[in-house]
Amino acid sequence: xxxxxxxxxxxVVRRIPVGQVTSYGRIAHLLGRPRxxxxxxxALNALPSAPHIPPVPWHRVVNSHGRIxxxxxxxxxxxxxxxxxxxxxxxxxxxxxxxxxxxxxGLPLEELDEIISPSTHY
DNA sequence: ACAGTGACAACAT
DNA sequence: TATGTTGCCACTG
Numbered sequence: 001x002x003x004x005x006x007x008x009x010x011x012v013v014r015r016i017p018v019g020q021v022t023s024y025g026r027i028a029h030l031l032g033r034p035r036x037x038x039x040x041x042x043a044l045n046a047l048p049s050a051p052h053i054p055p056v057p058w059h060r061v062v063n064s065h066g067r068i069x070x071x072x073x074x075x076x077x078x079x080x081x082x083x084x085x086x087x088x089x090x091x092x093x094x095x096x097x098x099x100x101x102x103x104x105x106g107l108p109l110e111e112l113d114e115i116i117s118p119s120t121h122y
Numbered sequence: 123a124c125a126g127t128g129a130c131a132a133c134a135t
Numbered sequence: 136t137a138t139g140t141t142g143c144c145a146c147t148g
Contacts, residue, residue: 005145024130028144037130039145045129046146061129069129076129 005031009043010052011115012107016060019087020104021097023064030106032116041069059083066099 008031016022024044025037033039044058059080062068068091070077081091091097107115 028130033144035131035143036145038128038143039130041129042127042145043129047129058129063129064131080129 005036005039006043006046008115009040010047010056013044013056013058013061014054015107015111016057016104018057019089019102021060021062021066021084021089021099021102022104022106023062023066023099025064026106027061030112037064060087060104062097062099064099066097068095068097 009027012027012030023037024040025034027040028034028036040061044056044061047056047058068077068080070080077095081095084091084097089097089102
């Protein structure tokens with residue numbers, strides 16, 4: 001049973017549209033925990049061992065500088081770059097992209113409320 | 123209960 | 136610009 005926080009992170013990431021990206025910190029802010037950026041990364045790290053349906057587009061999350069994490073010591077970083085390019089986002093050899101240009105605006109309050117407090121939607 | 127661990131982020135050199 | 140340091144928070148054994 002995944003924790004509530006993980007599920008909240010996954011719920012948000014699923015809303016990121018094709019061709020757009022956001023950062024770990026911004027997801028933390030959306031969830032009302034402005035300083036939990038690190039925990040967001042931790043949540044995504046735990047993803048491969050627990051495949052979800054619908055799938056979670058983890059590749060659309062980069063750091064606050066618009067750079068792919070896991071600095072190229074793992075093939076995962078290259079895979080992430082390829083997936084982003086496939087969605088039309090240019091990624092440099094240094095694994096960076098234009099964050100402001102492709103930044104996902106975020107969620108409407110209504111949808112956000114459903115994620116944070118599912119019990120209050122009726 | 124508690125210390126250790128990160129796919130972070132901001133700041134300081 | 137490029138590293139290093141520090142604060143953070145949820146999760147794990």
